[in-house]
Amino acid sequence: MLRVEMEIGMLTGSISVKEAPDFWNSKMKDYLGITPDTASSGILQDMHWSVGLMGYFATYTIGNLISVQIWETFRAAEPGADDQCRSGDFSKLRSWLKREIHEHGRRYTPQQLVQRVTGADINPSPYLDYLERKYRDIYGLS
Numbered sequence: 001m002l003r004v005e006m007e008i009g010m011l012t013g014s015i016s017v018k019e020a021p022d023f024w025n026s027k028m029k030d031y032l033g034i035t036p037d038t039a040s041s042g043i044l045q046d047m048h049w050s051v052g053l054m055g056y057f058a059t060y061t062i063g064n065l066i067s068v069q070i071w072e073t074f075r076a077a078e079p080g081a082d083d084q085c086r087s088g089d090f091s092k093l094r095s096w097l098k099r100e101i102h103e104h105g106r107r108y109t110p111q112q113l114v115q116r117v118t119g120a121d122i123n124p125s126p127y128l129d130y131l132e133r134k135y136r137d138i139y140g141l142s
Contacts, residue, residue, distance in 0.1 A: 002027050003046070003057035011054065066114055068127040070101070073118045 006023065009015030015023050024043040029035050036042025044050045048057070075081045078092055085093065100117050114122050135141065 001061075002031065004061055007054055007057060062110075062122070065124050065127045066110065066122055068130045069114060069118050069120070069123060072126050 002024065005027070006015060006020060009023070010017065010020065021039055021043050025035050028042065036045075048054075074093060074096055078084070078096065081093065084090070101113065104113065108116060111122055114120070
């Protein structure tokens, strides 16, 4: 979230490269209550920025959004999906993914493919629900 926020800011000019480390530390303090000791354990902990690559984090976020939406669609079609995966049996998932997604290659845009597979546009709600369940369970939140 912070990397996407910062990349947007740097690309629009609201955050300069010179300001970036202090902005990072300030947001880490605001969001998580911690301040990294060094740039290598903070803003430069990932190789993308240190080698000048921009735009990757937003694509990862979009991939996460889409993956949960697709997973939920598969689970609705295959009620035993969770047990199959727990036991290491990915054959039905693999077949479903091949049929619904992989065999189409680049025939569809991502939005068209998600619409075709899930019946809805790319939607952050399934991902946000997943994160809420995950962190509620991990931290014992109500």
